[in-house]
Amino acid sequence: MREVYVAGIGITSFTRLEYPLVEIAAYPAMMALQDSGLKKVDHVFVANMASGRINHQTGLASAVVDNLSLTPAGAETIENGPASGASAIKAGFMAVASGLHDVVLVTGAERLREVNNLDATDAVATLTHPLAEYIYGVTLPSLAGMFTRLYMKKYGVTSRHLAMVAVKNHDNAMLNPFAHIHQKITLEGIIDSPEAMTNNPMVADPIRFFDCCPVSDGAACLILTTKEVAQKSGHPLVRLAGVGQATDTHAVHDREDPTELLAVRGAAAQAFKMAGVKPSDVDVAELHDAFTILEIVESEEVGFFKKGEGHLALERGETRLGGRIPINTSGGLKAKGHPVGATGVGQAHEIVQQLRGEAGKRQVKDAKTGFTCNFGGFGNNVVCLTFVREG
Amino acid sequence: MREVYVAGIGITSFTRLEYPLVEIAAYPAMMALQDSGLKKVDHVFVANMASGRINHQTGLASAVVDNLSLTPAGAETIENGPASGASAIKAGFMAVASGLHDVVLVTGAERLREVNNLDATDAVATLTHPLAEYIYGVTLPSLAGMFTRLYMKKYGVTSRHLAMVAVKNHDNAMLNPFAHIHQKITLEGIIDSPEAMTNNPMVADPIRFFDCCPVSDGAACLILTTKEVAQKSGHPLVRLAGVGQATDTHAVHDREDPTELLAVRGAAAQAFKMAGVKPSDVDVAELHDAFTILEIVESEEVGFFKKGEGHLALERGETRLGGRIPINTSGGLKAKGHPVGATGVGQAHEIVQQLRGEAGKRQVKDAKTGFTCNFGGFGNNVVCLTFVREG
Numbered sequence: 099m100r101e102v103y104v105a106g107i108g109i110t111s112f113t114r115l116e117y118p119l120v121e122i123a124a125y126p127a128m129m130a131l132q133d134s135g136l137k138k139v140d141h142v143f144v145a146n147m148a149s150g151r152i153n154h155q156t157g158l159a160s161a162v163v164d165n166l167s168l169t170p171a172g173a174e175t176i177e178n179g180p181a182s183g184a185s186a187i188k189a190g191f192m193a194v195a196s197g198l199h200d201v202v203l204v205t206g207a208e209r210l211r212e213v214n215n216l217d218a219t220d221a222v223a224t225l226t227h228p229l230a231e232y233i234y235g236v237t238l239p240s241l242a243g244m245f246t247r248l249y250m251k252k253y254g255v256t257s258r259h260l261a262m263v264a265v266k267n268h269d270n271a272m273l274n275p276f277a278h279i280h281q282k283i284t285l286e287g288i289i290d291s292p293e294a295m296t297n298n299p300m301v302a303d304p305i306r307f308f309d310c311c312p313v314s315d316g317a318a319c320l321i322l323t324t325k326e327v328a329q330k331s332g333h334p335l336v337r338l339a340g341v342g343q344a345t346d347t348h349a350v351h352d353r354e355d356p357t358e359l360l361a362v363r364g365a366a367a368q369a370f371k372m373a374g375v376k377p378s379d380v381d382v383a384e385l386h387d388a389f390t391i392l393e394i395v396e397s398e399e400v401g402f403f404k405k406g407e408g409h410l411a412l413e414r415g416e417t418r419l420g421g422r423i424p425i426n427t428s429g430g431l432k433a434k435g436h437p438v439g440a441t442g443v444g445q446a447h448e449i450v451q452q453l454r455g456e457a458g459k460r461q462v463k464d465a466k467t468g469f470t471c472n473f474g475g476f477g478n479n480v481v482c483l484t485f486v487r488e489g
Numbered sequence: 490m491r492e493v494y495v496a497g498i499g500i501t502s503f504t505r506l507e508y509p510l511v512e513i514a515a516y517p518a519m520m521a522l523q524d525s526g527l528k529k530v531d532h533v534f535v536a537n538m539a540s541g542r543i544n545h546q547t548g549l550a551s552a553v554v555d556n557l558s559l560t561p562a563g564a565e566t567i568e569n570g571p572a573s574g575a576s577a578i579k580a581g582f583m584a585v586a587s588g589l590h591d592v593v594l595v596t597g598a599e600r601l602r603e604v605n606n607l608d609a610t611d612a613v614a615t616l617t618h619p620l621a622e623y624i625y626g627v628t629l630p631s632l633a634g635m636f637t638r639l640y641m642k643k644y645g646v647t648s649r650h651l652a653m654v655a656v657k658n659h660d661n662a663m664l665n666p667f668a669h670i671h672q673k674i675t676l677e678g679i680i681d682s683p684e685a686m687t688n689n690p691m692v693a694d695p696i697r698f699f700d701c702c703p704v705s706d707g708a709a710c711l712i713l714t715t716k717e718v719a720q721k722s723g724h725p726l727v728r729l730a731g732v733g734q735a736t737d738t739h740a741v742h743d744r745e746d747p748t749e750l751l752a753v754r755g756a757a758a759q760a761f762k763m764a765g766v767k768p769s770d771v772d773v774a775e776l777h778d779a780f781t782i783l784e785i786v787e788s789e790e791v792g793f794f795k796k797g798e799g800h801l802a803l804e805r806g807e808t809r810l811g812g813r814i815p816i817n818t819s820g821g822l823k824a825k826g827h828p829v830g831a832t833g834v835g836q837a838h839e840i841v842q843q844l845r846g847e848a849g850k851r852q853v854k855d856a857k858t859g860f861t862c863n864f865g866g867f868g869n870n871v872v873c874l875t876f877v878r879e880g
Contacts, residue, residue: 099588118619141734150541150568150615154623157570157616160870164739170755172734173870174576175568177541179548185565189580196587197490198732224541225548227555228509232545341589343532343563348555364561479551479564 102194103328104336104485105201105321106134109447112278112316112435114211119146119153120161123207126319127166130203134321134331140199142166142173145186145206146439148221149175152213162205171203179225180388181474182206183318183442184481188341190322200324206443207317218313222438225475227349239310241350241476242389243302248357249391250304253406257304261289262412263390264308264432270419271429273460274448278314278435309390314435318443320450334454340375340484342368350476359399361480362471366400369469373484377401380423380484381465382452384445386473387430393417396471397425400482419460427452427460442472446483453487493585494719495727495876496592496712497525500838503669503707503826505602510537510544511552514598517710518557521594525712525722531590533557533564536577536597537830539612540566543604553596562594570616571779572865573597574709574833575872579732581713591715597834598708609704613829616866618740630701632741632867633780634693639748640782641695644797648695652680653803654781655699655823661810662820664851669705669826700781705826709834711841725845731766731875733759741867750790752871753862757791760860764875768792771814771875772856773843775836777864778821784808787862788816791873810851818843818851833863837874844878 108129115122123144131137144159155161159173178185183206190202210218223237231241249255265285271277288298288308298306328335344364347353353360370376377400385400387393394408402423403411411417417425428434428448431441449468451457468485499520506513514535522528535550546552550564569576574597581593601609614628622632640646656676662668679689679699689697719726735755738744744751761767768791776791778784785799793814794802802808808816819825819839822832840859842848848856859876 120619147547148541150539150612151547154615155619156538156542156568156612157866157870159569160616160736160866161618161739163736164743164869169737170735170752172576172579172756172872173569173736174573174580177547177566177568178550178564182565185563188563189565189583192580192583192587192589195589196583198583198586221541221547224545225551227552228511228546344561345551345554345564346560348552352555361561365563475548475551478555479548481563 099195102191102338104450105323105328105331106130107447107450108319110317111276112314115315119209120165122317123162123205124165126317127205130319130321139201139203141202143186143189143204144175145182147182151221179474180438181472181481182439184472191341202322205319206440208437208439209315210313211315215313230349239302243305246391255409259409260309260390263393267426267430267432271433274429277429279433311388311431311436314437316437317440318447335488336450336453337486339486340369340373342482345479359477362399365480365482369482369484379467380469382462383425383469385471387432424462445470449485490586493582493729495841496714496719496722497521498838498841499710501708502667503705506706510600511556513708514553514596515556517708518596521710521712530592530594532593534577534580534595535566536573570865571829572863572872573830575863582732585713593713596710597831599828599830600706601704602706606704621740630693634696637782646800650800651700651781654784658817658821658823662824665820668820670824702779702822702827705828707828708831709838726879727841727844728877730877731760731764733873736870750868753790756871756873760873760875770858771860773853774816774860776862778823815853836861840876
């Protein structure tokens, strides 16, 4: 299996974007091409979840290739719900690793704010089980609410712990010019005062407003290639060293213990094994905090902390910038934003910036090993990636 | 690059199917698993175009894995318009060729008839250029109409030639129990008589009713794996020997000469080169006859006949069962049906049946080399595959 490297990266602001989806998808691709110094690519993967429904567009990948004047390069759209981005990176990995293609451009893009937030929430809810969940009005926030309640009961996580995730990730987003939400929040403002209950209203008990990620538009791009080609880009060499993926039952209630995220555990274990690194080797990680509880639980399931102890590590500041293992330095889905198909590629973008030493004020000192966890469905299809700086 | 083989196949009838989409997708997968003797797969690719819009379902691949009890195997949905099926096969090829996965299940599925034909036509039209085509009311039949007119003018193709494609493919479909349309038609009935103009009304001048494929539901599945695993299935060994793909401009009017299908030419050339075979080596082919004109033009662009001479070869009976190079023995999209995401996998299913010698009354004697052309967009993203029987 041929080794796979990152030659170029690009990203848009995650925000509300009033451009056609194809242009949103193409923009960071142009940045990534410039960043890599490459002019020609052999294949394009576009990660997107909802364009057929929300943007009235299919064949998005063909549109992107045309917009970028990259014809006759082949192209596909890859959809795996909120994990579409990392799934597209995995596809890019296989394309290069197999030897079929030498230079593969992976761009994730979504334009959800073409519709209102309720329609966007409904569009995302179509990834739940159609007969056992969706028709009963289940949405992602409602699943996250029930999940949070179970986790609180079992492990003593409190609403204050959830708020700590939000505060930390908003702090990080203040240092990220591409983040959706540049708003400093405090524990006092969102949990520790009587006004907090007004500032931070209930969404799906016990989940409050500041426990949820925003609905974002945006796109991010990675160019994957061989070592030889990547070396010519002049950037520090970053290798996509590990790729892991696992699925779990479609309906959450089918799981023996719904507080166990087996797909996260399985995908992370594979991504670490392939890369030959341990969770304790990771210097910086992006976890899929669509809801604050998920950052805590994923930090346990991927192996950074023992099961049930993620909130304690958070409390001790271990996941902050400057902590033992900074998590979501980009601001995470919580504050950087969550343009669904772009999210997984955006996570990888942050890690590559960190490993290259290009993360500015949010740089993790001498980061050498990075990790991403992109969470599809409500944990029914998870993709984890391990990146390693060489040299 | 590791060689890739077909271990199992399965298909539903292409017709109107009143089942949930996930069950439609899973059904041929169960047939393919049984056909292969395998119980475990490492990864699943689902080809689908329109589920987000038409069936109110995303994350279809995760749903299929769950339905088949194949968790924790990873899974993605692959979308490339009408070429989604062959694109998913290409993804499966890369997964096995790279060594990342040993057994990959590729199932293509679509349930278009959940909505009426006009809505289905509109859903498919969303693959056209959103700003240069779609907003002006362009649909696939209208593009095919304009394309046919140009081709008639340039090469002398007549409405009677188009009708010959329809008659041949309806004849073939009569021999295929899984085909959508089991209706014998004649040149007299659809073109050569005064009544024909009533039987076969104009759809998009010069394209008539019997020049268009039906709107179908259906699914088809292929299991791709290594030689070692495939050998255990007990079937004649069929290798996926060549994979080619090329894109062209998104808007058809951007092409220097719209009668040249450069993406077909490019994709076919790659698929032949990788397999080390020539067009003249092909014993049986499935071409993408969503409209009758396309079978004629693709038969030229892939290299079976000289440019502008496909209709003459058709006239001579060379593409009939028993002819020099039988095309669309399955009935083609025209009469077997066109459940968009399933179509490319269905084409491969037919070729594997032919190469195994399992095609019953439509068997091409001693077929050893087979070829498929899956046409995405209006020729803006084309995937061709070459299959070879070994031993």
